[in-house]
Amino acid sequence: MATIAVAGGTGGVGKTFVEILEQQNKFRVVVLSRGAPKKEDTSNTVHLQIDYEDVSAMTKQLEQYNVHTIISAIGLISEETSKSQLNLIEAADKSKSTARFIPSEYSFIQTADLLAIDPSIQFWLDAANLLKASSLEYTRVIPGFFMDYWGMPHVKTNLQPYSFGIDISSRKAAIPGDGNDVICMTYTYDMAHYIIKALDLDEWPEFSVVVGDQVTYNQILAMAEEILGEKFDVTYDGIDQIEKGNVTNPPMPSDLGYSEEELTEVTALVSRLVINGVFDLPKENRLNALFPEVNPITMKELLEKSWRRTEPHLE
Ligand SMILES: NC(=O)c1ccc[n+]([C@@H]2O[C@H](COP(=O)([O-])OP(=O)(O)OC[C@H]3O[C@@H](n4cnc5c(N)ncnc54)[C@H](OP(=O)(O)O)[C@@H]3O)[C@@H](O)[C@H]2O)c1
Incomplete structure (x- = not known):
C-alpha cells in the first residue's frame, strides 16, 4: 500500500483529494496541516501537524511515515504560502521515501509570458523550476476552471x-x-478521480490536463x-x-x-x-484519453x- 500525503488536505481542493483517496481503500493517506489535527486518525488515514519552515523536520516526518507521493493543495496566494510549498519540495527531495510530487496548481498552463496578466504565476513557476531541478518526478495538474x-x-x-x-x-x-x-x-471530484488514477501510471508527463x-x-x-x-x-x-x-x-x-x-x-x-x-x-496530455472509464x-x-x-x- 503506497502512502500518499496531501499537503493542505484541510482546504477546498485538498479535502476532495483526501475523500477520494480514502474511498479507494488502496492507499495510506497522510494529511499534512500546520494546525493540530481536528479529525481522528483511521486505519488508513493519519493527520500530521507539520512546520513548513523546518525542512529537516519535514524530511524526517516524510521518511517516518514512508510517504511515496505528495499531492500539494496548499492555497498559493502569497509569498508565505509559496515558500511553504518550496520548503516542502525541498524536504521531499531529501526524503529517502519520497519519489513523486504534484504541486498545487490546478488551473491553466501558467507560463512566464502570462506574468504581465497575473504576477502570482511566479509562485507556480518557482515550484515547477524547483521540481525540475530536483530528483523528484512531478506532474502539473491542469483542470481549467473548476x-x-x-x-x-x-x-x-x-x-x-x-x-x-x-x-x-x-x-x-x-x-x-x-x-x-x-x-x-472540470468538477473538482472528477479531477481528483483522474489524478488518483494517474498515481498508478509508470511515468508522468510534465502537464496532466483534465477537461470535464x-x-x-x-x-x-x-x-x-x-x-x-x-x-x-x-x-x-x-x-x-x-x-x-x-x-x-x-x-x-x-x-x-x-x-x-x-x-x-x-x-x-x-x-x-x-x-x-x-x-x-491544449488537446495534448489529456488524462481523459488515458482513462476513458x-x-x-x-x-x-x-x-x-x-x-x-x-x-x-x-x-
Ligand atoms: N482552477 C480553479 O478554478 C481553482 C479554484 C480554486 C482553487 N484552485 C487552486 O487549487 C489550489 C488549492 O486551493 P484551495 O482553494 O483548495 O486552497 P485553500 O482552501 O484556500 O487552502 C488550502 C490549504 O492551504 C493551507 N495553507 C494556508 N496557508 C498556508 C501556509 N502559509 N503554508 C502552508 N499551508 C498553508 C491550509 O491548510 P492548513 O491550515 O491545514 O495547513 C489550507 O487548508 C490552489 O493552487 C488554487 O490556486 C483552482
Missing part, C-alpha cells in the same frame, strides 16, 4: 463559495468580453436560462474596461469577508485571463443536477 462554482450552493463541493461571471442564484451575469471565449472546466467540458460564458448563460425558464439580467464588460480594471462584480454569496476592492481585483484578474484565452486548454460530468449535467431541483445532490 465547474463547481456554477453549481453552488447546491453542488457537493469543498471549495469556498464565489461567483464568477454568472451568478445563477440571483439570475444576474457580468460577463467578460463578448462571452464567446472558450473555457475548459469546454464551454463559453454565453453557453453557460443559455443553459442556465433554459433550465430555470427565466431570462437573466446580463451585462458585458468590454476589453478596454477590463484592461483598465473597471470591471463589474457579479452578485457574490453573502459573508465572503472580502471588501468590494478585493472582489473587483479578483474579477479583473479572472476577466483578463478569460479574454486572453488561457482556459482554452472516468465519465466527467459536463456543464449541462452539473447545471441540471444543481438547478432543476433545490435539494443537495451529486452525493
